[in-house]
Amino acid sequence: MPERLEVLLLDDEPIVGKRLKPALAKIGCDVEVFENPREALKRIEEKNFDVVVTDIRMDEVDGIQVLEYVRKKSPRTKVILITGYAMMALARKAMEKGAFDFIAKPFQPDDLRKVIAKAAHALGSPLNFEAVEINDE
Amino acid sequence: MSCVYSERRSKRHQQVVILQRGKAMSIVLISSDSYEEGSEIAGKTAEALGYAYLGREILNMVATRYDIPQDKLLKALDESPSIFGMPAKIRHRYLAYIEEAVLARLLEDNVVCYGLAAHLYVLGVSHVLKVGLISAREERIKRISSRAGISEAKAGKLISREEKRQRQRSLEAFRIDGTDPSFYDMIIRLSNIDPDDLVKTITEIVGYRKFKPMTYSIKCLTDRELAARVRAVLLAGFPDVRVQANGGMVVVETTAIKREEAKRVAAIKKLADGISGVSRVEVHVINDIFRQAAESFR
Numbered sequence: 023m024p025e026r027l028e029v030l031l032l033d034d035e036p037i038v039g040k041r042l043k044p045a046l047a048k049i050g051c052d053v054e055v056f057e058n059p060r061e062a063l064k065r066i067e068e069k070n071f072d073v074v075v076t077d078i079r080m081d082e083v084d085g086i087q088v089l090e091y092v093r094k095k096s097p098r099t100k101v102i103l104i105t106g107y108a109m110m111a112l113a114r115k116a117m118e119k120g121a122f123d124f125i126a127k128p129f130q131p132d133d134l135r136k137v138i139a140k141a142a143h144a145l146g147s148p149l150n151f152e153a154v155e156i157n158d159e
Numbered sequence: 160m161s162c163v164y165s166e167r168r169s170k171r172h173q174q175v176v177i178l179q180r181g182k183a184m185s186i187v188l189i190s191s192d193s194y195e196e197g198s199e200i201a202g203k204t205a206e207a208l209g210y211a212y213l214g215r216e217i218l219n220m221v222a223t224r225y226d227i228p229q230d231k232l233l234k235a236l237d238e239s240p241s242i243f244g245m246p247a248k249i250r251h252r253y254l255a256y257i258e259e260a261v262l263a264r265l266l267e268d269n270v271v272c273y274g275l276a277a278h279l280y281v282l283g284v285s286h287v288l289k290v291g292l293i294s295a296r297e298e299r300i301k302r303i304s305s306r307a308g309i310s311e312a313k314a315g316k317l318i319s320r321e322e323k324r325q326r327q328r329s330l331e332a333f334r335i336d337g338t339d340p341s342f343y344d345m346i347i348r349l350s351n352i353d354p355d356d357l358v359k360t361i362t363e364i365v366g367y368r369k370f371k372p373m374t375y376s377i378k379c380l381t382d383r384e385l386a387a388r389v390r391a392v393l394l395a396g397f398p399d400v401r402v403q404a405n406g407g408m409v410v411v412e413t414t415a416i417k418r419e420e421a422k423r424v425a426a427i428k429k430l431a432d433g434i435s436g437v438s439r440v441e442v443h444v445i446n447d448i449f450r451q452a453a454e455s456f457r
Contacts, residue, residue: 110284117373123373126374
């Protein structure tokens with residue numbers, strides 16, 4: 023039985039966490055959802071997550087800042103950025119700063135699951151990805 | 160039962176593809192105002208990176224697939240629009256066939272592409288490093304002057320005319336000015352750097368994290384490839400179509416007069432629906448006011 027993957031999900035739109043948490047739980051992720059970036063950063067300070075999924079455009083603290091913070095605090099953690107304002111320059115900036123992946127919104131929960139599975143593989147703790155029905159949302 | 164098995168197999172295949180995607184590499188696009196020098200640099204870069212080289216040899220495949228003489232495809236790429244030249248509709252169609260083939264190859268990654276105007280149709284794809292190579296004007300003048308046996312003044316005029324044509328070509332075919340330096344990630348003056356150092360520079364830069372493929376950039380390229388494939392199918396019957404893809408959703412824009420609208424939409428949907436990768440087709444019809452006006456005077 024593969025280990026559970028510790029995931030922090032940060033998006034200021036409540037619907038995102040509500041929709042993605044159960045979708046990620048199905049592939050073996052324990053997900054903590056945050057809508058407030060400051061609270062998320064506080065939690066990241068307390069705990070090393072395997073994966074952090076964060077929106078980019080948020081008030082007060084943006085996703086790039088979260089990425090920088092996570093990279094500094096826990097280089098092993100894979101950071102996945104999601105945004106509704108995807109552009110080439112932003113995507114390149116995110117990758118340059120060490121993002122594991124960059125996804126444009128809107129996306130299907132399955133798209134994120136695939137990326138999480140890739141991150142788990144890179145961390146050396148592959149998920150039981152076959153356990154879920156692909157496109158079951 | 161067999162259906163369930165094949166579904167499982169396809170899921171397993173999908174997972175393998177996903178994990179392999181993690182190993183996907185960047186793409187290098189090179190353009191040059193000196194075909195031979197650019198080709199040499201592109202070839203050496205491909206060799207240094209261990210990537211495939213994608214050049215004008217692909218035109219042979221396009222020519223065979225669409226039964227078009229290869230020299231006509233070359234003309235479509237190099238010739239400027241003129242009233243005595245290749246009709247615009249045909250030129251657009253040939254360029255669309257080339258674009259479709261090039262994008263399909265670029266999707267496979269690990270490729271150095273040269274001389275196919277690809278930088279004009281991969282705009283916004285972040286894992287493509289776009290390199291423009293330019294030679295010093297004086298050197299180009301000297302080269303053309305000695306090769307064609309003409310005076311340097313005449314060679315200078317030829318170059319200016321060619322630059323103007325190049326701009327016209329990209330504006331007419333892609334609605335963008337292909338000579339605009341902002342379309343490139345780097346522009347290098349060939350006379351300023353030794354070819355081997357240039358290859359070393361390109362191979363080093365393409366290794367930067369910012370040029371790494373990611374879900375977003377792969378999707379951008381996949382969408383462009385699908386749109387190009389759909390457009391290539393539709394162009395024969397509907398020369399004015401513009402196509403965009405997002406996921407499997409395809410949006411086709413076309414013009415028609417009112418009474419032909421429904422027929423045109425149905426025909427486009429029928430053609431596009433059968434293309435692999437297309438999950439939904441939306442057709443937006445813009446009223447062809449000129450034809451509509453002409454018809455109303457009949």
